[in-house]
Amino acid sequence: MADLDTLDLSFNKLTGQIPGPLESLKKNIKFMFLNNNSLTGEVPAWILGSRKDLDLSYNNFTGSAEQSCQQLPVNLVASHVSTGSNKISWCLNKDLVCTRKPQYHSLFINCGGSSETVGDNEYEDDTTPGGAADFASISERWGYSSTGTYIGTNDGAYKATNSYGLNVTGEGFYQTARLAPQSLKYYGLCMLAGSYKVQLHFAEIMYSNNQTFSSLGRRIFDISIQGKVVQANFNIMEEAGGVGIGIPKVFDGIIVNGSTLEIHLYWSGKGTTAVPERGVYGPLISAITVTPNFKVDNGGGLSVGAIIGIVAAPCVLAALVLLVLRKKGYLGGKDLEDKELRALDLQTGYLSLRQIKHATNNFDPANKIGEGGFGPVYKGMLSDGSVIAVKQLSAKSKQGNREFVNEIGMISALQHPHLVKLYGCCIEGNQLLLVYEYLENNSLARALFGRDEHQIKLDWQTRKKILLGIAKGLAYLHEESRLKIVHRDIKATNVLLDKDLNAKISDFGLAKLDEEENTHISTRIAGTIGYMAPEYAMRGYLTDKADVYSFGVVVLEIVSGKSNTNYRPKEEFVYLLDWAYVLQEQGNLLELVDPSLGSNYSKTEALRMLNLALLCTNPSPTLRPSMSSAVKMLEGQIPVQAPIVKRSTMNPDARFKAFELLSHDSQTHVSNGSESSQIQKSISMDGPWIDSEFSIESKDEIIDSSSTKLLKDLYDVNLD
Known part of the structure; x- marks a missing residue:
């Protein structure tokens, strides 16, 4: 057995670990195929270190394997399952999760050929050599997997060219092709979910057309897309009417539910194998064209189709939440039968309690990463390797209404690089769980002015990047999306940072939809003291300029490294913003720059940002810029001309009236109950990144204890 050079045990439903005695083959083995089985355990080191053609793809290994996904030495694509504790590369994961x-x-691929422009499309280069056990990925955008050896020869080709000098008709990409003796898979990676048109381009270029022996070959193979056979016994020559004739096969309405599109061509033992020579058979393809059947949002606003998606998918989530709240009696409805809940279409946005328990190791305290306003938050890892944050809502939290849940449902459908993504929810028994993307560096507030052990040293370039990210996220909410949304609670606590310190806006619990035909919204006041625009705090006058004001405060905090509400250089200054006005009058704005930066910052950029902060916090909303203008100012495309606002000319009550009213009401009505008083004022000295939040019906009415809604603190997590 030690002298064996080829071992093929693929597609045999094998289970268990790879037997140790197989290591005796490593000296002489040339080809080993253990793919498409159910093997488990760890992949032996002698296999991982091999440079032979070994294929272990499509198994159930569970050991850690941090292999590069650009081009694996051994074909391990889709060979592992995630257990939550093992660390595996994306290409080893079963579903090739993005x-x-x-x-x-x-997707435009010139299979087996160099890059080529056809019309307005650039078909990408696909000239890697290929092989008997090969996987290659191109920038995590697409990849292919090739499996198998040719019968009777070790010299068979894995790329084809027009060797007979055929007068090939059709596009230039028909002059070359990629092929494999057994299985050839192409993957579209990190694809948006939706319906696609898939065009597979074929031309037979390995047989001649001169009526000699070399013209007698018959290539027959099957085609499947997304695991479904779409063409059996496909013969290129018969379909095209001869050799050297390009032909596209069109498959429309192909659905991508996750993020991966799989195109599989495979030989099932039919046709010739030795014409014109041994090794000329198996699936062959010239090019791949994949285009969407949906309108793509390129930053110009959402299309009608996208709006339908916004209304449809998130409303499933919203309806589910409403139904369960009704079942629990929180909305005054009658009990619902479990079968009605199970009958809901939960194709997106829903995870089972079992999945979440597995992801969080049964809510292991070691995985607890914080405590939000409505319960603990846990870090978890799904079986596909996705890292998530799970908010477990407390059973005692019974507040909630249809309007709020519906708005959360719509907002959760918004997609932007600088908005935190809500993945979905889980509702089983008395459990109500929210699942959203995990952000490695927590909140901007904690990074800037949290406890010493939690702070992150943010250099000048990083602070600029964070500011620009927040601005772009708000510009999307206000102007780029058809659903105009006012966040209402922009603050450093509600800006989360990913592993690369990119900013993502979170906590849409207070957000309001802004109808385009309305100049403003009259609404119950809700927000955070120190970040609220005066016209909104005093009169409930809400426009997107309220968010612009809050953004200006955050700009000050990022540049200075100080909390607007907790930093008081002198007793007469309530907020950092007051001190900024004084320094502006004195011409000393740069004194606000965080001393920890030393001289490692641009004075020109710092002045631009500080003047932008003062422009955004102008007492008059009409003088504040739009967020798209703020983005251009931050990028230096247009100048910042912050008007001088002299404190002596300002109405001294204008910015503090609501704060004083709140303080008076909070003291007057504290006897309403412990729960209400806790809701009315939640400021804490344990972590300076925790802000006071409140809600009042108008400037003349008392605090509304119903202001703290179920799901309101969706993303606002205070970490110990």
Whole structure:
């Protein structure tokens, strides 16, 4: 057995670990195929270190394997399952799960050939050599897997060219092709979910057309897409009417539910294998074209189709929450039968309690990463390797209404690089869980002015990047989306940071939809003291300029490294913003720059940002810029001309009236109950990044204890 050079045990439903005695083959083995079985355990080191053609793809290994996914030495694609404790690369995961937000919506590949422009499309280069056990990925955008050896020869080709000098008709990409003796899979990676048109381009270029022996070959193979056979016994020559004739096969309405599109061509033992020579058979393809059947949002606003998606998918989530709240009696409805809940269409946005328990190791305290306003938050890892944050809502939290849940449902459908993504929810028994993307560096507030052990040293370039990210996220909410949304609670606590310190806006619990035909919204006041625009705090006058004001405060905090509400250089200054006005009058704005930066910052950029902060916090909302203008100012495309606002000319009550009213009401009505008083004022000295939040019906009415809604603190997590 030690002299064996080829071992093929693929597609045999084998289970258990790879037997130790197989290591005796490593000296002489040339090809080993253990793919498409159910093998478990760890992949032996002698296999991982081999440079032979070994294929272990499509198994159930569970050991850690941090292999590069650009081009694996051994074909391990889709060979592992995630247990939550093992660390595996994306290409080893069963579903080839995208490691970032899915973003691609089209695919153009010149299979086996160099890059080529056809019309307006650039078909990408696919000239890697290929082989008997080969996987290659191109920038985590697409990849292919090739499996098998040719019968009777070790010299068979894995790329084809027009060796007979055929007068090939059709596009230039028909002059070359990629092929495999057994199985050839192409993957579209990180694809947006939706319906696609898939065009597979074929031309037979390995047989001659001169009526000699070399013209007698018959290539027959099957085609499947997304695991479904779409064409059996496909013969290129018969379909095209001869050799050297390009032909596209069109498959429309192909659905991508996750983020991966799989195109599989495979030989089932039919046709010739030795014409014109041994090794000329198996699936062959010239090019791949994938285009979306949906309107792609390129930043110009959401299409009608996208709006339908916004209304449909998130409303399933909203309806589910409403139904369960009704079942629990929180909305005054009658009990619902479990079968009605199970009958809901939960194709997106729903995870089972079992999945979440597995992801969090049964809510292990070691995985607890914080405590939000409505319960603990846990870090978890799904079986596909996705890292998630799970908010477990407390059973005692019974507040909630249809309007709020519906708005959360719609907002959860919004997709932008600088908005935290809500994945979905889980409702089983008395459990109500929210699942959203995990952000490694927690909140901007904690990074800037949290406890010493939690602070992150943010250099000047990083602070600029964070500010620009927040601005772009708000510009999307206000202007780029058809659903105009006012966040109402922009603050450093509600800006989360990913592993690369990119900013993502979170906590849409207080957000309001802004109808385009309305100049403003009259609404119950809700927000955070120190970040609220005066016209909104005093009169409930809400426009997107309220968010612009809050953004200006956050700009000050990022540049200075100080909390607007907790930093008081002198007793007469209530907020950091007051001190900024004084320094502006004195011409000393740069004194606000965080001393920890030393001289490692641009004075020109710092002045631009500080003047932008003062422009955004102008007492008059009409003088504040739009967020799209703020983005251009931050990028230096347009100048910042912050008007001088002299404190002596300001109405001294204008910015503090609501604060004083709140303080008076909080003291007057504290006897309403411990729960209400806790809701009315939640400021804490344990962590300076925790802010006071409140809600009042108008400037003349008392605090509304119903202001703290179920799900309100969706993303606002205070970590110990």
